[in-house]
Amino acid sequence: MFSFVILRSVLRSFSTARSYSERTWSRSARRLYTVYPATPFTISVHYSETEQRKLRHLQKRFEENLRLVYQRFTDVPDHTEFQGLHHAYYVDGHEIFREAHGKCEQVTERVFHTEWAGYGDGTIQRVRLSPKGSMLAATVKNCQSEEARCVLVQLQQHTAPQKPMLILDKVFSFEWATDDVMFYTTQEGLRCRHVFRLHLTDAVARNVLIYEEKDPEFFVELSRSRDKKILTVNCSSKSSSEVWMIDSRSPLSHLAQVQPRQPGLLYHVEHSSDQLYILANTGPGHEYQLLRATSSSPAMQHWVPTFSPAPGVIIKDMEMLQDHCVFTVREPQGRLQLHSIPLKAPNHVTILQLPSWACAIETQRSGVDRDTFRFLLSSPVHPPVRCHLSPTIQQPLSQEEDPQQTLLPEYHTTRLQAPSQDGTLVPMTIFHMRELADLSESPLLVHVYGAYGVDLNMGFSPEKRMLLEDNWVLAYCHVRGGGECGLSWHSGGRLQFKNKGVEDLTACIHTLFQLGISQAALTSLTARSAGAVLAGALCNKHPLLLRAVLLQAPFLDVLGTMQDPSLPLTIEERGEWGDPLTDPEHRDNIASYCPCHNITSQLYPSMLITAYSGDSRVPLSGVRKYVEKLRKAILTHSSSLCTKGPVPTVLLDVQPGDDHFGPEDFDQSLNESAQQLAFLYTVLGLDYRGSPPKVRGRRKTLSSKS
Helix, strand or coil: CECHHHHCHHHHHHHHHHCCCCCCHHHHCCCCCCCCCCCCEECCCCCCHHHHHHHHHHHHHHHHHHHHHHHHCCCCCCCCEEECCCEEEEEECCEEEEEECCCCCCCCEEEEEHHHHCCCCCEEEEEEECCCCCEEEEEEECCCCCCEEEEEEECCCCCCCCCCCEEEEEEEEEEEEECCEEEEEEEECCEEEEEEEEEECCCCEEEEEEEECCCCCCEEEEEECCCCCEEEEEEECCCCEEEEEEECCCCCCCCEEEECCCCCCCEEEEEECCEEEEEECCCHHHCCEEEEEECCECCHHHCEEEECCCCCCEEEEEEECCCEEEEEEECCCCCEEEEEEECCCCCCCEEEECCCCCCEEEECCCCCCCCCEEEEEEECCEEEEEEEECCCCCCCEEECCCCCCCCCCCCEEEEEEEECCCCCEEEEEEEECCCHHHCCCCCEEEEECCCCCCCCCCCCCHHHHHHHHCCCEEEEECCECECCCCHHHHHCCCHHHHHHHHHHHHHHHHHHHHCCCCCHHHEEEEEECCHHHHHHHHHHHCHHHCCEEEEECCCCCHHHHHCCCCCCCCCCCHHHHCCCCCCHHHHHHHHHHCHHHHCCCCCCCEEEEEEECCCCCCCHHHHHHHHHHHHHHHHHHHCCCCCCCCCCCEEEEEECCCCCCCCCCHHHHHHHHHHHHHHHHHHHCCCCCCCCCCCCCCCCCCCCCC
């Protein structure tokens, strides 16, 4: 999709930094992450040998049943297919294959293998076909490095390539302008500052540096317009952005600036019919609106407002078709909609309702069809459904045929609001099998992120589906600091307002209990990366609300990290957390909620903390510092004469590798997921039935009336 999520270089440098990024199911079904063979380090009370055997046995049962759950959803559609002029391409594990269009007897050809990058077990990160389909480029990353290699292969219409044409090191983003000119950015550590132009000629491949970013708070990434007429160099910080253009018809010419960066201005650029379409935060409340300008006069003074959503409706993404612009929006009640706007008559907006269960949209771009918006709809418990939108036909929104027709039991998607301490209503999305009135004895798993203006991940997860079918309640809390309710929602939960996210999370859990949904003894909380800031702060302030906590690659020592400018991302992330070195108010504010800074002697919930030894985004030293302070606090409290009851168990599981998002091997990931589930069931005292429930009922099809 026109990834205006690109702006969240937040999703690249910052959120790629310490952000929540559970693997989407279509990737994780092939590769997940695992428990290292070594036994996790128990910091409070050591399990007896009998308890250890019981936990290992339960973990093995979960692993076996998780495999069965994944097998149920093997054939659901994913986002790894893409179209060329003459072939359809798809990614399968470490390889890319193609099949010719229009052939009765399909011959599958392999056109790429990660071995060509020197990483036999590497992961394919990004794939781009050149405009006429004669070249393919793909980046490959292995688990030992943050930096990827880009492999270029020459494609012949009738002959599959046998070896790479060229390999480039440390490539992050890349786009083709023509079949012999490609632009790419390089990554050094966690920073992207340089843009190069690669010109392929018969004699030699020429590399030229065309842009260098001087400001360390900015991250640089490339994208290409849907009509392939321009490439954009997107320079983004936490609070502003700047875009430069490259005309694909004259790729050797100089960059053209759209609008110089200025504090508070965020914008993104698309192109259609020789017009620039600009998504900028110049709308009411400094939210996003669509504006238009000519390529010859692209600066802000020439921007003409074209479309602004209704009050309370938030633009989440934009797709530029041939004659229409399609917005993914979130309405005030939290549901997703599509708004289709004719470019020649932008006042004629068509609102298309999506099914109530839909929580995530993922674009499937076609290389040739610009009249149709193809996408996947899913939720944490609903597998992806392939859909398409064709604004020019009578019934524009429909579900494409799904040969598998996966059968699913009926379940409920409920959207609630929790009044926070200052009266702000915080949205929640709840998934449950039973009616709300029958959930008081159900185990509850609460999800939170609340940072960088990034939405809580709501893509499909077979693990979450399994919990739902075992009558768990799954609650997703869309607290301030995230992006669910727009740019103001993010700004209302960052810097001096970071505590608002903790208050929101507290209010969500209280509201669930007040509605009769579960109880503290059956409640667990899960968070990853920067989401652990809110989770850890909640445990310090209101530990009795929870029984168990799962933290993965957790950011826990905010104060210590932000006081060390030598660490990766510290400078870039001052816009999110503040600068405690130069601003005493920032220091005091961070100290007020920092999980590591506020540990006290009290009864904490049991925790399973998974960290990665080479994680450059969240230093392991900060995690160990938190664990050691927590150990001392728990032991001090448990040794008190007035303390009664079981001592909390806190496990620190340090995995090898430097991938912040966990190892990518499927078997390893399955093992880690099984460990987490076994931990939850053990701590909450739940009996596991031992096999996935049988399928009941058929998945409903999607129409424009859904």
